[in-house]
Amino acid sequence: MGQKITIEPVTRVEGHGKVTIHLDNEGNIEQTRLHIVEFRGFERFVQGRPYWEMPVLVQRLCGICPVSHHLAAAKATDVLVGAGTGEGLTPTGEKMRRLMHYGQMFQSHSLHFFHLASPDLLFGIESDPLKRNVVQVALQHRDLAVQGVMMRKYGQEVIQATAGKKIHGTGAVPGGINKHLTEEEREYLLHGDDYMDIDKMISWSQDALEFFKAYHKKNKAIIDDFAEFPSSHLSLIRKDGALDLYHGVLRAVDHEGKKILHDVDYQEYFKYIDEEVRSWSYMKFPYLKEIGKNNGWYTVGPLARMNTAEFIDTPLAQKEFEFFKQYNGGKPSNKPMHSHWARLIEILHSAEKIKQLLLDPDLMEGELVTRGNKQFEGVGVVEAPRGTLFHHYKIEENDMISMANLIVSTTNNNQPMNEAVRQVATRVMTGRKEITEGMMNAVEVAIRTYDPCLSCATHALGQMPIEFELYNSDNKLIERKYKG
């Protein structure tokens, strides 16, 4: 008699997700799926709205990464106003946006590492979930917890200084930005009180990396072997091969590092990427057309970016990148837990970039906006904290949106998350007769390495109790567990 185990929804993951694991009569894994069960049709909602509203309007999608949506929408509208495709902005416009973006990356990655990953690493996957949180980190590693909180706060301060406000920021506008950085804001972010100091942030970023590397040295099995599977990797990349989180061309490599998408212009992403709809999930499954639906899926996010990039253009992060690459034998890492490592390298890179930009006089003076000939179609792409984020709009003569397509980072990672669940489920659940906390959390840990934002992907508000259900082959419920 076969069994079906349901994990619903996934805790500490935004939105509403459900994991089902089907066992055969012998207790072997037959099939695993990550289901996304809520959808609100944002693309349809924006049709008929004027394009210039998009950078603010898209922030309704999600309160978790509004800056990424703000910037991706702004880049798409840059094209519509004839300001080019990321390279036509004024120095002030581009640099202010970059500062905003690095602030977002810094705070989002810090949240993920300190609040999510560090409890798992410090206390172990099998430990009591109620005790596996940042408060327990604070009790046992107070310095680490303080750093996590203050790094989050610093990133938020950067966002506020560039976007204008925390909610529905207005900083990025079609063709540029609407403000300079003031001397007061610059000084505060460079040498502010109460830890708001960029050198402190760089130093703490290095400390976090050292913490991770020390943990890795002692726990290679968890970091290197957990849920490993071969995957392709896709991201934006600067034209010279450098890691670039804000702008570039699209590159994908296969699991051995061979280029499978050759630095193409993202304005034509739809020539190379398609999305498959599957009946059991509201979240689509993107894939590279040339390779096809079955094998064309790819991973996005920090680990994918480490795998596509040839170098990093800030010295401290470059040193860490070289060590990362050396550790992986110069090949792409296909180890999901290496995402934590990659994320920490990006935290350091973002902090270094923030410092570079704060010292750049272009942020405090210069033209804010540029315009050209109106266009009727535009694509904006950024590397959001969770991966590549696409915004694609078409407009009518009257400036109203006639078509919108968004491929959010979590959607790009749909198939890899499903693969990761399958890997873990096969390892920890095969032949088990009862659902344990450790088993449930192992599945969640695998999903969490992708830092998914199902709120973005499905546009749900999302509350997160967790439910586990075990069914027999007749679909009769034989066990149910809750947590969260």
Add this chain to the structure above:
Amino acid sequence: MTQREPRILVYGYGNPGRQDDGAGVLLAERMEQWACDMQLDQVHTDSNYQLNLEDAAGIANYDLVIFADASREDIEDYRLDLLIASERIEFTMHAVSPAFILHLCREVFNHQPEAYLIHIRGYEWEFMGGMTERTGKNLTGALQCIQEFILQYLNNWKRS
């Protein structure tokens, strides 16, 4: 010896682009205006889409914190609850509860302000700006409630 003034924070959270979900944020905005009109320099306001770790640092310097949030619970209009610190993660890694923030503040910054959460009943949560009329009425009641609460708190502070 001169008694110091209390420090009070009203913190609204929610997404104003999601209809009634913005009730907490709007309450904070109106409280800012009220505090200005009343010349209550002790009363500060803040708002965000949701609460997160850094808010533990934000509330660490206050004596009284009132969080304001839209609510889907089956309450009539609004409700003011005393917050008990809790390390239970009720939502997700991306957003945490005010009780969790209070707990984190105590553990990381060795301070726990007196804290309350005012729930404002909401009804609609779609991709639209502006609240429903019913939530607007609930907000008016909630505003009056916490304004009276703060004035009483200030009186008690003076007497203590």
